[in-house]
Amino acid sequence: MDQRPSLTATERLARLFDAHHERLFRLALRLAADREEARDLVQEAFLRAARKPSAVPDGDQSGEAWLVRTLVNLCKDRFRRVSVRTRVHSSMKASERDPRRIEDEAVARASVRAALGRLSPRRRAVIALHEIEGAPVREVARLLGISEVTVRWHLLSARRELAGLLLEDRR
Amino acid sequence: MNMNDERLRDLLRQADPAAGDPGLASEEVQAMRRAVLTSIPEPRRSWIPIAALAGSVLAALILALTLLSPDAEGPAAPPRQPARIAEKPKAAPAPVPVPPPAPEPAVQEPEKPRETRALRKKPKPEPEVTPEPAPILPEAETTIAAETRQIQFSTPGGTRIIWVLSSDGASH
Numbered sequence: 001m002d003q004r005p006s007l008t009a010t011e012r013l014a015r016l017f018d019a020h021h022e023r024l025f026r027l028a029l030r031l032a033a034d035r036e037e038a039r040d041l042v043q044e045a046f047l048r049a050a051r052k053p054s055a056v057p058d059g060d061q062s063g064e065a066w067l068v069r070t071l072v073n074l075c076k077d078r079f080r081r082v083s084v085r086t087r088v089h090s091s092m093k094a095s096e097r098d099p100r101r102i103e104d105e106a107v108a109r110a111s112v113r114a115a116l117g118r119l120s121p122r123r124r125a126v127i128a129l130h131e132i133e134g135a136p137v138r139e140v141a142r143l144l145g146i147s148e149v150t151v152r153w154h155l156l157s158a159r160r161e162l163a164g165l166l167l168e169d170r171r
Numbered sequence: 172m173n174m175n176d177e178r179l180r181d182l183l184r185q186a187d188p189a190a191g192d193p194g195l196a197s198e199e200v201q202a203m204r205r206a207v208l209t210s211i212p213e214p215r216r217s218w219i220p221i222a223a224l225a226g227s228v229l230a231a232l233i234l235a236l237t238l239l240s241p242d243a244e245g246p247a248a249p250p251r252q253p254a255r256i257a258e259k260p261k262a263a264p265a266p267v268p269v270p271p272p273a274p275e276p277a278v279q280e281p282e283k284p285r286e287t288r289a290l291r292k293k294p295k296p297e298p299e300v301t302p303e304p305a306p307i308l309p310e311a312e313t314t315i316a317a318e319t320r321q322i323q324f325s326t327p328g329g330t331r332i333i334w335v336l337s338s339d340g341a342s343h
Contacts, residue, residue, distance in 0.1 A: 009211050017204055022194060029189040039195065039203075046207040053211065112186030131183050159179055166182065 009053040016056070016063050017046055024067055030128035031075045031121060041078075045070040061142070068125075068143040075121035115165035119158055122146075126154040127162070 021042060028038035045067050049056045056066050116124055125144060129135045130151070137155075141148045184190070195203070324332040 010208055013211065014204070014208060017207060021200060021203070025195055026189040026192075029192055030187065035192065039199065042195075043203050043206065046203070047210055050207050050210045051212065108182065109186035112182050113188060116183075116186075127183065131180050132187050132189075159176060162183075163179060166179075 009050075012056075013046070013050055013053060016049065016060075016067070019060065020064050020067055021046070023064075024071060027068065027125070027128060027133075028071060030116075030132060031071070031124055032078075033117060037078070041071055041074050044074050065143045065145060069145050072121055072125045072144065075125070079121050111166060112162075115162050118165060119161060123154050123158045123161075126151055127158045130155060 024045065025038060025042050028041040029035065032038040032041055048070050049067065056063050116127065119127065122144065126140055129140045129143060130137065135143070137148050137151050141151045144151070318338045320336040322334040322336065324334075326332070
């Protein structure tokens, strides 16, 4: 997308929103506990861009990366506020509400989501972008503003952590 | 049970929360878009250029008023003062009489006949008006008359010298 200097802040933000809100919402769904939280995260990320348009770098890709980083930072803030134990407990409780209607696959899904919820937001973002969305390491590094080495290290640690959590859950 | 990366990836993709989600509804998207776009703050105007412009206009106005007002000749008046003082004695008709001999005679100025000003001070004998350099000048007195001018000297020994300078150049 061509970012000309004549664009006003409103036009620029409108373009950014139209181009990235879907992708950002999908990522937020993978990072947040539920759909409502994901929607709030996306809106808050765009609101931050609106409150300080000069902070958003020019260019479509740079703007997208800025939004992804903001989203992950917002997840970090929420992660700090809500303890991991509470999150996992509520998630597991949700799966136990109606055990008859939950199939094995759904149980497994809930277990994976609960395990994902125990990862740190950045690590979760790396897993979501690379393992679920299939983004290459270089793209993940660009979006999160970290080095490829750091992405690989997060991937290795997250896989170990997730495997341990899922095996523990199956016992 | 061992869990390799492929198996973990499969599990993660099966458990992907976004897989079965239809995404944001168009109403949700529109509401969010409106909320975001309306929260952009108004660009604040910088008041510095406006204030600078107003200040310079004000300064220019004050300067123009000062220069154009009739009182503006005030500052130029002091340089003319000595000239007027010098011209006045010609108009004054009567010369000031020589003051009687006194230990400290007062000097009267021609343009202010009533006003008497003592120019001599004993503890600080400095001549106020010395038309010529005189070696004996511990005290000096100048009397400016209408057409004549008196210069009085007092020597330390008590001798009094009075010079009367008339306007035609003669001295006595």
